[in-house]
Amino acid sequence: MTRKLMPMAFVLAAGAATSLAAAEVAPSDVVYDDYGAIEAPLTETAGSAEEGAKVMTNRGLGNCVACHAVTALESAPFHGEVGPPLDGVADRWSVAELRGIVANAKKTYDGTIMPAFYKTSGYIRPGDAFTGKAGTEPLPPLLTAQQIEDVVAFLTTLKE
């Protein structure tokens, strides 16, 4: 029975993804307020904190723990200390502010070392991922709109 149902579920999921893609806010259309916050979600699907946790620890995705220590993600090894620990971050920032920091932290902190995860152009010698070869702008953003929402959903769980 499960065998028969499986393909069906996949078809449904794929269909849902396509229709949602249309409702996404493109990186160049994101509206930041004067302090760098993004009020409106980037997608129609509410973020998943569980997925967000994966994005934060995966080296090929957010790799946020390269710079930030997060107690809740302790099972992933080696957290960095380039950025502040993220414990309690939801007490310090609103959802809109967190979304703005993850999408492009430079709008919140002028000149910060934290990379912009939802930005596609305006780079100096942009590369093709980690190949060292030239890339062409617009580059794919470091994270998709949904991944940003997922990360934001995870960050909002970090209360003290």
Next chain:
Amino acid sequence: MTRTKLTRATWSTTLGLLGGLALAAPLAADENADLVINGDLNITVRTEAPAHLDGALSEITSGWVYRSDETQQLQMDDFDNPGMIFVDQAMDVWGTPDGTEGKSCASCHDDPAVSMKGVRAVYPKWNEEAGEVRTLAMQINACRESRMGADKWDIVKSDMVNMEALISVQSRGMPVNVAIDGPAQETWEKGKEIYYTRFGQLELACANCHEDNYGNYIRADHLSQGQINGFPAYRLKNAKLNAVQDRFKGCVRDTRAETFKPGSPEFNALELYVASRGNGLSVEGPSVRN
């Protein structure tokens, strides 16, 4: 810059206080250790920053300081330093004729222990005749081409890197002292600009990691000041000696940028600039790194 400096101090205290948060530190390094090679060769691994840094660093430190105790130890005795094997190999090449002139390095320079003493410490260096700043690799290739009638070596491959190691050893313990004024100044300025440019999709400059964050962990990597007094460096990761500009290339690639080519005017300028940031540290190559 100052901001990051301040926060660094604050975070280390915070991390120290919250014992449970000590998630980093894969293999702790003794950042206060001193380097003495073979029991008698004192290496300056930390000293006052050169004046031209204008206070950007309070003290300059060798990359050796940030390595784990085990890696540090490998450099304390030449019998344990895997890089020394390549120095021996280069010594054979030193005496082997190559090219149309039937000459070897030894034909012109005799014993490297005498003729090459102090050379590594002052390179990259302005060459009056050529009217350019030459890296050591460029000078070696100039000798090969014009004096030996031999082909150039690829500057990141082992023939070249091993020869640089042989030449470095003759200056071990001497302070790096590259000139940045006079005719070298223009190249130096260009290198400085590159050092502070935020390249690639991650928008990171050398300074973001090696000036603002040395001593901090970035994932499992303990960031050093990115000094080059220890090059060529034997890396446990690839078990060979590595060229300075190959390291530059790797670091630029890691910013998701289009890299410069080893031997390019940009990397040559950057090499002069980064070398000058280490003026006062000892020549240390071949060093051992992870």
